[in-house]
Amino acid sequence: MSNIVEKILDVPAEHESNVFGQFDSHIKKIEQTLKVSVVARDGEVKILGPAEYTRQAARVFEQLLELSRRGNVIQEQNVDYALALSMEGQEQAVVEIDKELICRTINGTPIKPKTLGQKKYVDLIRNNMIVFGTGPAGTGKTYLAMAMAITAFKNNEVSRIILTRPAIEAGEKLGFLPGDLQSKVDPYLRPLYDALYQIMGTESFLKNMEKGLIEVAPLAYMRGRTLDNAYIILDEAQNTTPAQMKMFLTRIGFGSKVIVTGDASQKDLPSGTRSGLEVALRVLSRVEDIGFCELTSKDVVRHPLVQKIVQAYENYEKAQERRSARKDSHDNQHRR
DSSP states (O other): OOOEEEEEEEOOHHHHHHHHOGGGHHHHHHHHHHTOEEEEETTEEEEEEEHHHHHHHHHHHHHHHHHHHTTOOOOHHHHHHHHHHHHTTOTTHHHHHHTOOOEEOTTOOEEOOOSHHHHHHHHHHHHOSEEEEEOOTTSOHHHHHHHHHHHHHHTTSSSEEEEEEOOOOSSOOOTTSSSOHHHHHHHHHHHHHHHHHHHHOHHHHHHHHHTTSEEEEEGGGGTTOOBOSEEEEEOSGGGSOHHHHHHHHTTBOTTOEEEEEEOGGGOOSOTTOOOHHHHHHHHTTTOTTEEEEEOOGGGOOSOHHHHHHHHHHHHHHHHHHHHHHHHHHHHHHHHO
């Protein structure tokens, strides 16, 4: 067994409740994950345990303290991610990621990438004309893209924002609902509106929408247009057909930036229909000026339970694929 060592860190009183969590929840999580014992008393944290784990725990506390000093409210997700990176010896990345401020919401909350995957995504958006961001729910694909679009719009880098997604039912048929086309389409676009209200504020959004500077529309409305000097986000791209995706990508004009987001595991297309997103990822993989970012369950920044759910489904789907491969192999042998 490793030598048991003790390490003492100073944590200023004004940062204690933030770093330690409500009812010391962050301390308990670090203790359970790294198998160390932590005692917090009189502005000090005393860590006791095997040498390597004690060092890791100390580094995690140092990162959390630095985040707190920068004015962040430390959440369970920050602690989880600092611990996950500590296993890979990269815990200093937590503070590096935090340096990247995209913008602030209408309430003054800073919008920043929260994981290495998200930081890579934001960097790709800055440096490429077209970016494909794929990954499971909760990885911030759409929200970060919206924040980047609104920032570019406010800085006059583009003259308008166009947000679009394919209008396709997620298992529910909306054809017989009352109302005009707009009211039928709005439920599909609701998540985009929510992000706009939060980042931009309702008043500013509605004013710009009336002027036609911000457009939220189903993908079908893009046909036959050329979109110059615009920031264009195609959301839920896994529900496009290959023809729709090609139509969309060939609308792009000069001075425009395009972000395509999607999650291949949440396809609502009719059975047997190929996804335009999957085809595009294959066809465009070698084209310059196009960035590809695949976010994973490690980048989920919703409630920690969402991360566990995403991971459980990934494990289940991999097991199903292995079972199916074994069955095919067994059937082939049997035929011989």
